[in-house]
Amino acid sequence: MTARPQLPDRAPRAKGVPTALDGLLVVDFTRVVAGPACTQTLADFGAEVIKIENPDGGDDTRSYEHADLAGESAAFVSLNRNKRGIALDFTKPEACDIARELIARADVVVENFSAGVMKKYALDYASVAPNNPRLVYCSISAYGRQGPFAARPGFDPITQAESGFMSLNGFPDGPPVRTGTPVIDMATGMSACNAILLALLARDRLGRGQHVEVALFDIALSLTGFYGMTYLMTGVNQSRFGNSPNGSPSVGLCDASDAPFYIACANDRLYRRLVIDVLGRPDLANRSEFADRRSRSANKEKLRAILAGIFAQDIRENWVARMKAANIPVGYLRTVEEAFNSPEVRARHRTSQIPHPAAGSVPNIEQPISLGLTPVSDPIAAPLLGEHTKEVLSKTLGYDDARIAALAEAGVFGTTKATADVGGNGAA
Structure with a gap:
């Protein structure tokens, strides 16, 4: 088995330096990739992000197969830094009540459930906005929350295929190829973050929040870029060109005698x-x-x-x-291993290791955005399932130990080992 690379401890940020989103409370109902990528950026720049998960396994990415440390997958660790995690079983009415209390205090809600799920529990924008008119509520979906395709499930590679994006990837004499990384998911997460920040700026002027939506299909279509625009202008269908845009002989991959x-x-x-x-x-x-x-x-x-x-x-x-x-x-042309051991990565301090409550430490890939006056928060590893349930209920909502214990006894936080300490003296 390949040895885990040795990474430096991360240097802490200067004391007393503000963060860009200090004081912003975000209630995060997202899972998998696009939503967590969005909320992680908000968390990195100082927002208090409370990630709500189903106690029965939590976010699907927790069990992804790429790699894991102490049961935490590479996918989950890479997308959920700097968040506080709580576990709520929404089949219990008390769990929905807790979620609504958090939303009533929140500046931002982000959700990417299937169509109708948030409405089923009266957690959709129409249900919660009257109690919090300054709320910015972001919905992330495959095909939007309105229209004939709202109920369709969809994932990154499906929207790559349907938008024409995938048809542009690969070589002219080969089949279309999806991107190695889920680029539509990641771009959707970035766009959702932008949408939230725009809505927060508008809130400062208008005095109220709003519902914002981002759809994977829309993002994938936009990423066809000037190839999509070329079709609209000329009617000519663009196709794959491999490593050389439009077949340019002086742009692309070249072979020296050795590499x-x-x-x-x-x-x-x-x-x-x-x-x-x-x-x-x-x-x-x-x-x-x-x-x-x-x-x-x-x-x-x-x-x-x-x-x-x-x-x-x-x-x-x-x-x-x-x-x-x-x-x-x-x-x-580098492999992932070569890239992460490159002089560019070392000189720009792109990787480090940070403490983790179960694994001891986990690798950390730095936030790629840099702000001179309000740098990113010191990174905290992605939470264990339900790790901060008791802390959030007591500190954010003001629940006393007896009330938390009663909720735990009623199964509001689930019955798995990950949430078993909530009703007792554990740190969950």
């Missing part, structure tokens, strides 16, 4: 720099068939063969060094 690398000479200026300063072939810049981008695209197979023959004459490290010296965009 591949990627170059991106997408304009005439960079192309001339490549063939003149790096390859020493001014003829490739001056010939009319290669003189501009359109000409190179029309003669791409011929130019690609010439470049391939040149690159095969030397090792990758030499080509990369020459291109970097000429300020040409170039990069190594």
